[in-house]
Amino acid sequence: MRMLVTGGAGFIGANFVHATVAERPDVEITVLDALTYAGNRESLAPVADRIRFVHGDITDGPLVDDLVRDTDVVVHFAAESHNDNSLGDPWPFVQTNLIGTYTLLEAVRRYDVRYHHISTDEVYGDLELDDPSRFTESTPYNPSSPYSSTKAGSDMLVRAWTRSFGVRATLSNCSNNYGPYQHVEKFVPRQITNVLRGVRPRLYGDGRNVRDWIHVDDHNSAVWAILDGGTIGRTYLIGADGETSNREVVETVLELLGRDSQDFDFVTDRPGHDRRYAIDSTLLRTELGWEPRFADFRAGLEATIEWYRAHEDWWGPRKDATEAAYRAAGEAVTK
Numbered sequence: 001m002r003m004l005v006t007g008g009a010g011f012i013g014a015n016f017v018h019a020t021v022a023e024r025p026d027v028e029i030t031v032l033d034a035l036t037y038a039g040n041r042e043s044l045a046p047v048a049d050r051i052r053f054v055h056g057d058i059t060d061g062p063l064v065d066d067l068v069r070d071t072d073v074v075v076h077f078a079a080e081s082h083n084d085n086s087l088g089d090p091w092p093f094v095q096t097n098l099i100g101t102y103t104l105l106e107a108v109r110r111y112d113v114r115y116h117h118i119s120t121d122e123v124y125g126d127l128e129l130d131d132p133s134r135f136t137e138s139t140p141y142n143p144s145s146p147y148s149s150t151k152a153g154s155d156m157l158v159r160a161w162t163r164s165f166g167v168r169a170t171l172s173n174c175s176n177n178y179g180p181y182q183h184v185e186k187f188v189p190r191q192i193t194n195v196l197r198g199v200r201p202r203l204y205g206d207g208r209n210v211r212d213w214i215h216v217d218d219h220n221s222a223v224w225a226i227l228d229g230g231t232i233g234r235t236y237l238i239g240a241d242g243e244t245s246n247r248e249v250v251e252t253v254l255e256l257l258g259r260d261s262q263d264f265d266f267v268t269d270r271p272g273h274d275r276r277y278a279i280d281s282t283l284l285r286t287e288l289g290w291e292p293r294f295a296d297f298r299a300g301l302e303a304t305i306e307w308y309r310a311h312e313d314w315w316g317p318r319k320d321a322t323e324a325a326y327r328a329a330g331e332a333v334t335k
Ligand code: NAD
Pocket: 006, 007, 008, 009, 010, 011, 012, 013, 032, 033, 034, 035, 036, 037, 038, 039, 040, 056, 057, 058, 059, 076, 077, 078, 079, 080, 081, 082, 096, 100, 118, 119, 120, 121, 151, 173, 174, 175, 176, 177, 178, 182, 183
């Protein structure tokens, strides 16, 4: 099978490529990645001789056409993925998440290529902390940020191209991922690397916002379950019952690193900050028999901390610029 993986030099895409090389030797992988600030060739170094890497943009129609023509399946991870950045400058999100997805859809339509679209639970908006319900495949879309609204728009394009043009697509909407190779701008690696550098972790607002954490390898095993057995046209929610408040995450990171669990700061809240995400992944589990392997979030965090401890060469060069960007955006300690 010839597979085109967009965004394969990013966090989830790189882990997907590693897992696929290890577990599916019959798959010939081409990665298409623009190597934005979030992409890192080093993340693919362990598998460099097993894949083909194309440095290019998903909005480049002729390039995408060339690559899609010679492939059997496209797995589309590439995106602008960080909410905070989308509040400062939404344009790259419109460009990559909407125009990029449109460009891929036109190419898979032209060559009748199987397509899987990677999306997020954030398209559903947020839930109150005390709301007993969770997101399901029939929850109405209600995105809050420029990031999540462009992801929601890209999902809608996929649905329309499937219904109107018969594109053989599946979609998945996953909750917050953690694991190795995640950019230090994101919450978990930011706090781990802060503590490793002797800096106090930073909680937005009151720290009570809840995210539904899943290990990146569980996300990717679910993507493979959908590629293997998913129903064309269907959306699958991916989640591992990992609801945890941001404060609990920071306290656990501090404890696991041998520090006082209250040794953190509260900082300026994110504008429009979604309160809680929670996924009901019953469809994926019952229809495709998928189960997460990393059921214990604390153990998964511990392994992730060990990875960051051992890979400062990977994250170190990006840490200072990332923190400078947060300062420039006005982040300040509130208490
Ligand atoms: P990431 O920011 O770590 O990686 C994105 C990758 O896409 C980078 O390698 C970047 O260089 C590449 N890219 C960006 N714009 C491009 C363009 N125009 N052309 C080609 N390549 C481009 O993101 P991630 O966290 O790995 O997320 C991957 C996908 O998973 C995204 O679609 C995201 O919306 C989705 N998702 C992420 C999470 C999460 O918790 N991180 C959860 C659910 C869904």
